[in-house]
Amino acid sequence: MARLLGIRIKNYKSFADIKLGQTDYGKGEPLPSFVCFIGPNGSGKSTLLDAFGFVSDCLLEGVEGACDKPARGGFERLRTQGSTGPITFEIFFEHDDPDRPIVYKLQIDLIDGVPSAVKETLRQRRRGETRGQPYYFLNLTRGRGRVWAGDRVGAAKDVKASKSVRLADLNQLGLATLGNLADHPRIVALRSYVEQWYLSYFVPDAARELPPSGAQKWLDRKGSNVGNVLQYLERTYSKPNFQKIIDRVTRAIPGLKNIKCEPSADKRLLIRFDEAGYMDPFYQQSMSDGTLKMLAYAVLLSDPQPRPFIGIEEPENGLYIDLIEHLARQFVSHSSNKDRPTQILVTTHSSYFVDALGPDQVWIIRKGIDGHAAATRVADLPNVRELTFQGVPLGAQWYSDHFGTEEIPSLEQLENPKTTRASAQ
Incomplete structure (x- = not known):
C-alpha cells in the first residue's frame, strides 16, 4: 500500500x-x-x-x-x-x-x-x-x-x-x-x-439525519452515513467478525452497551444506542455531539479495509x-x-x-x-x-x-x- x-x-x-x-x-x-x-x-x-x-x-x-x-x-x-x-x-x-x-x-x-x-x-x-x-x-x-x-x-x-x-x-x-x-x-x-x-469534516447534525437505508462502504466527509457504513460491515462480514467490530466501537464510547441499525417503516435508517442504566434505547437524534463524533471515529478505525x-x-x-x-x-x-x-x-x-x-x-x-x-x-x-x-x-x-x-x-x-x-x- x-x-x-x-x-x-x-x-x-x-x-x-x-x-x-x-x-x-x-x-x-x-x-x-x-x-x-x-x-x-x-x-x-x-x-x-x-x-x-x-x-x-x-x-x-x-x-x-x-x-x-x-x-x-x-x-x-x-x-x-x-x-x-x-x-x-x-x-x-x-x-x-x-x-x-x-x-x-x-x-x-x-x-x-x-x-x-x-x-x-x-x-x-x-x-x-x-x-x-x-x-x-x-x-x-x-x-x-x-x-x-x-x-x-x-x-x-x-x-x-x-x-x-x-x-x-x-x-x-x-x-x-x-x-x-x-x-x-x-x-x-x-x-x-x-x-x-x-x-473528515465531521458535522454532528449531519449524523443526526435519517438517511435512506442502504449499505455504503465508506464514511462520507461529514459522517452523515455512519449507519449505512455499519450496514455495509454487517452485510459484508460474518456475524462473529461483525460483532468484534461492534465491540470495538462500543468500547470506544463510555457507557455504551450496544449499537444496532434499524430501518424505519419508511425505509430510513435509525441507529439504536443501548446505554448502561437505561431500559429504553436512544437514537441518533437525541445523542450528544461527542457521542456521535466518537461513533464516527470508531467506525472509521474499525474498518477491516482501511x-x-x-x-x-x-x-x-x-x-x-x-x-x-x-x-x-x-x-x-x-x-x-x-x-x-x-x-x-x-x-x-x-x-x-x-x-x-x-x-x-x-x-x-x-x-x-x-x-x-x-x-x-x-x-x-x-x-x-x-x-x-x-x-x-x-x-x-x-x-x-x-x-x-x-x-x-x-x-x-x-x-x-x-x-x-x-x-x-
Missing part, C-alpha cells in the same frame, strides 16, 4: 512555499504514520487539509470544479496573493520500494482564463541509482507529452515502451485518464491511492477532556498497525491531545512577517527533546510557550535574508 513520505506546496493560499517531510531524493525525514499539526488560528492548518482535498477533487471532479467549490471561490482566491506562478503540488510517496519513492508533480494555472492542468509528471529513480536525474514515466505539458507503459523503470534511452499522449481536456488530469489503463500500473497505483484519501490516508480537522471538538487524550492514543495505535496500515494527519488546538504524542509526530505552523505560512517539526525546536525525556508532556510544553510565539520566517526569507531585511525597513 502506498504511503505519503512528504509534500511540497507552492502558491496555494498562505503556502507560498512549504515543505513537509521528505521532499527531495535522499533528503529530509519521511512523515511518520501519525502526524499532528498545531498553531494559532489562521496559521494555515485548515489550508493544509484543504490542499490534500484540492488534489483529490482535481482527480475526482476536474480542475475547474475543484477550484470553484464554494469554500474555495475560484483559482484567483486560491493562488497566493502577489504570486503569478502556477499552484504547484509535489507529492513524494512510497509504492513498492522505500529507497525509490515515486514523485507526482501537478501544476495548475489559467489558460484563457480557465483553471487547467498545465504540468503533470511522475518520476522515480532506477533501481540501484543514487545520483542523476530520475526516470520520468509520465511527462505532460498542457496535456501533451509521453507516457511509459509497464512497471519497470527502464534504461535512460529506452523509448520502446513509451508513446505520445495528447489529452483532449485540460480540466481532467492525466492521472485520472491514464490511471484507468492497465498498461500503466504505477499510474493506476497513484490514482487508486489518491482516490482513497479520506478527509483507507491509506486519513485527514481530520480538530477531532477534539465536542469531546470531554478525558476522551481527548484517549482518542489521540487510538489514532496513534491505529496508524502504527502494520497489518492494516493507515497514515493519519490531524490538526488540533488541544494541548491534551498533544500530550499523547511525541516530538517527531508534531509540527507547528505559523505565519511569517510576510503572511506566508511555514512549518517546523517540534522535535527540531530547542530543548523540546530534553524536556520530553525528563517527562514533561508535549502539550504542557506547548501551553508553557516552549515552542515559541514569535513569527517565523518563510522559506523565501531564509533563502534571501537581504530581501527580508530590506522589506522590513
Whole structure:
C-alpha cells in the first residue's frame, strides 16, 4: 500500500512555499504514520487539509470544479496573493520500494482564463541509482507529452515502451485518464491511492439525519452515513467478525452497551444506542455531539479495509477532556498497525491531545512577517527533546510557550535574508 513520505506546496493560499517531510531524493525525514499539526488560528492548518482535498477533487471532479467549490471561490482566491506562478503540488510517496519513492508533480494555472492542468509528471529513480536525474514515466505539458507503459523503470534511452499522449481536456488530469489503463500500473497505483484519501469534516447534525437505508462502504466527509457504513460491515462480514467490530466501537464510547441499525417503516435508517442504566434505547437524534463524533471515529478505525490516508480537522471538538487524550492514543495505535496500515494527519488546538504524542509526530505552523505560512517539526525546536525525556508532556510544553510565539520566517526569507531585511525597513 502506498504511503505519503512528504509534500511540497507552492502558491496555494498562505503556502507560498512549504515543505513537509521528505521532499527531495535522499533528503529530509519521511512523515511518520501519525502526524499532528498545531498553531494559532489562521496559521494555515485548515489550508493544509484543504490542499490534500484540492488534489483529490482535481482527480475526482476536474480542475475547474475543484477550484470553484464554494469554500474555495475560484483559482484567483486560491493562488497566493502577489504570486503569478502556477499552484504547484509535489507529492513524494512510497509504492513498492522505500529507497525509490515515486514523485507526482501537478501544476495548475489559467489558460484563457480557465483553471487547467498545465504540468503533470511522475518520476522515480532506477533501481540501484543514487545520483542523476530520475526516470520520468509520465511527462505532460498542457496535456501533451509521453507516457511509459509497464512497471519497470527502464534504461535512460529506452523509448520502446513509451508513446505520445495528447489529452483532449485540460480540466481532467492525466492521472485520472491514464490511471484507468492497465498498461500503466504505477499510474493506476497513484490514482487508486489518491482516490482513497479520506478527509473528515465531521458535522454532528449531519449524523443526526435519517438517511435512506442502504449499505455504503465508506464514511462520507461529514459522517452523515455512519449507519449505512455499519450496514455495509454487517452485510459484508460474518456475524462473529461483525460483532468484534461492534465491540470495538462500543468500547470506544463510555457507557455504551450496544449499537444496532434499524430501518424505519419508511425505509430510513435509525441507529439504536443501548446505554448502561437505561431500559429504553436512544437514537441518533437525541445523542450528544461527542457521542456521535466518537461513533464516527470508531467506525472509521474499525474498518477491516482501511483507507491509506486519513485527514481530520480538530477531532477534539465536542469531546470531554478525558476522551481527548484517549482518542489521540487510538489514532496513534491505529496508524502504527502494520497489518492494516493507515497514515493519519490531524490538526488540533488541544494541548491534551498533544500530550499523547511525541516530538517527531508534531509540527507547528505559523505565519511569517510576510503572511506566508511555514512549518517546523517540534522535535527540531530547542530543548523540546530534553524536556520530553525528563517527562514533561508535549502539550504542557506547548501551553508553557516552549515552542515559541514569535513569527517565523518563510522559506523565501531564509533563502534571501537581504530581501527580508530590506522589506522590513
